[in-house]
Amino acid sequence: MTPKLLIPLYLAVLLAPLALAALGGRPPRSVWDELASGAGMLAFTILLVEFVLSGRFRTVSARIGMDVTMRFHQVIARTALALVLLHPILYAAPFAAPYPWDTTRELTLYSGSRGLATGVLAWVLLIALVVFGIGRRQLALRYESWRLTHGLGALAVAGLALDHTLIAGRYSQDAALVALWSGLTAAAAFSLAWVYAIKPFLQTRRPWRVAGVRRLAERAWELAIEPEGHDGLRFEAGQFVWLNVGRSPYSLSENPFSISSAPAEGPGLRFVIKELGDFTRTVGAIAPGTRAHLDGPFGSLVVAGRKEPGVALIAGGVGVAPALSILRQLRAEGDPRPIHLVYGNRTEAQIVYRAELDAMAAEAQSVQVTHVLAEPPAGWSGRTGVVDAALIRALFDDPAHTDWLYIICGPPAMIEGAEQALIDLGVPSRQILSERFQYD
Ligand SMILES: Cc1cc2nc3c(=O)[nH]c(=O)nc-3n(C[C@H](O)[C@H](O)[C@H](O)COP(=O)(O)OP(=O)(O)OC[C@H]3O[C@@H](n4cnc5c(N)ncnc54)[C@H](O)[C@@H]3O)c2cc1C
Incomplete structure (x- = not known):
């Protein structure tokens, strides 16, 4: 999908809960209360769509690039954090038990102890998630461990925020909003299942094996792989894959590498891998015949179809x-x-x-x-x-x-x-x- 379509689609999804809340016909409250609810709803929608943005969907990243998609994921997560910080602070209505005559919940904020507890937990966890995301390099964690904790943390925030929204959200009492939150949560859950269950399962049906490893230059290796029992990967020159060598495709041990061979060379693929961290430093010792799996192709460095004169x-x-x-x-x-x-x-x-x-x-x-x-x-x-x-x-x-x-x-x-x-x-x-x- 082109950015011209993706941007309006993204904005439409983000604004849909606010539009449904506005159209719900509830009596308005003070500007501060409405801003507080709006900030909470917007932050929750951003959070749910974040799962889709980091879900390696080619429809999302193909034209804009995976790096731009991931950068957007990071910037918009900070926006969600700002909104989440403001959400409880902006409310002007008092925290008090509901009045029997206040059937549209205009006069007090009341969510019971569970709605409050899940809200506070989601609030604290989201702050931790974004702060640890920003300071990832300072943590003495392996990339794979960080990725696991980041994913599980995001899942926990989404679950807690959903519970809080459905229980405490004034507008989320409306069926249309409940349906929208459920749909967005299902899309977020599918994105996780897509990356961590469905794609790995599909990879098991199309395994690869290491054909050879050779030293190219100082701390740089060529890794060649061949398809095992299938016709290989259809890709354009300039694209990359997430490569997993010698591990289960369900493990988190995979790394992005550009394919350095040309599609015209046949079904085998070659990579140039520079020693950098725990996996890349072991490339020189990978034995031919080792099983490999890959997820791809991704990337927008594609010349095919371009008509420029040079x-x-x-x-x-x-x-x-x-x-x-x-x-x-x-x-x-x-x-x-x-x-x-x-x-x-x-x-x-x-x-x-x-x-x-x-x-x-x-x-x-x-x-x-x-x-x-x-x-x-x-x-x-x-x-x-x-x-x-x-x-x-x-x-x-x-x-x-x-x-x-x-x-x-x-x-x-x-x-x-x-x-x-x-x-x-x-x-x-x-x-x-x-x-x-x-x-x-
Ligand atoms: C699109 C793309 C194409 C790349 N192509 C090449 C290439 O052709 N040749 C090459 O040598 N390097 C390439 N890299 C860099 C390569 O992915 C990292 O050097 C490698 O993953 C480091 O892994 P490690 O386990 O050795 O080190 P680690 O210490 O585990 O990781 C070092 C850094 O690599 C990145 N990284 C590690 N694992 C992942 C992952 N699963 N997903 C995203 N980022 C990760 C993180 O920024 C991490 O901080 C590419 C990276 C990207 C994003």
Whole structure:
């Protein structure tokens, strides 16, 4: 679905409970009471839709990118937190037992001890959830443990908030709102089941096995996998998958990696994996034949179907993986357009597939490879420094380059610098595709 459709759909879902409450025909209360209820309802809706946003639905992330979807998930979670903090504070009506004549609950706030308890618990837990989400890197937790606690915490907040809303919510006494909350909660529950039960089950029917592992460069490995008893994965060059090697597909041990081979190469897939943490440091020791599972493809770094007259691939470090897939695919298709790969590394020893890249540039006039090294060895003839705005401006300042397609993948600072330089050069943003290798 395109962002033009997704944004209005998202807003419509967010505002639906408020609209139903307004149309419910209850007598209005003070502005503060209405704001307090509205803040609570909006925060609860945001929370339920968060499950769908992080549910790896291709319909949601395909056109906007998984990193943008996840960034939105984080920003909107902070908005929900602000609304939740305000929710109890804004009420002007007193907490008191209901008056018998106040049948529309205008005059007091009363939810009984259970409604109050679940509300307070959800309030405290949501604050903890968002704060721990923001400070995840400071926690001495494995990524998988953090992911589990984050998911279970969100589930607990949703359950408690639902109980609180249905018991204490003045407007949630209306059948239409109860039906809406139930529908949204069912969508949230389905999103969880989709990622943690249905998709893993589907993966068990399409297993893969490791065909080989080889060292490519300093702390960088090539991992090759082959489909076992099926025809493989349909993907576009530049996309990525969540890969699980040697574990049950129901375990949380999976990591996102870009496919570095081209679809034209056949059903096997190759990845370039850089040592970073607990899984990636073990890649070199993975035995051929090990069972693997994957979830995908995802990602929007897709050149297929694009008609721009040239393609620039701007990569930093292991961000070269999707660029390799695109370059290999364009070469396999005999695409006549000019392709310019700008590939930055710190040292020469970190460059992967150097011989293949240089051979492509030597063979095809349309292919240009610019190596950039921050710490060049003596006698280095390529560019030096980092891939930054100044370098991108220098390489692509010809007016003809404003019509090109730009694919950027690498460290966040590199992506931001390159994007800004291209915008300054007059490249329309629809011709700039980028992907971050980190969601925080
Ligand atoms: C879209 C995308 C494509 C990527 N492509 C490549 C690639 O081609 N080659 C490559 O070497 N690296 C790639 N990465 C980065 C790679 O996923 C991490 O380096 C790897 O997951 C680290 O795992 P670890 O267990 O070794 O380290 P950990 O210490 O467990 O994780 C280090 C960091 O990696 C991220 N991470 C770990 N597990 C997950 C997960 N399940 N979901 C999301 N993020 C996670 C988190 O930010 C975490 O803090 C990509 C990342 C993304 C998001």
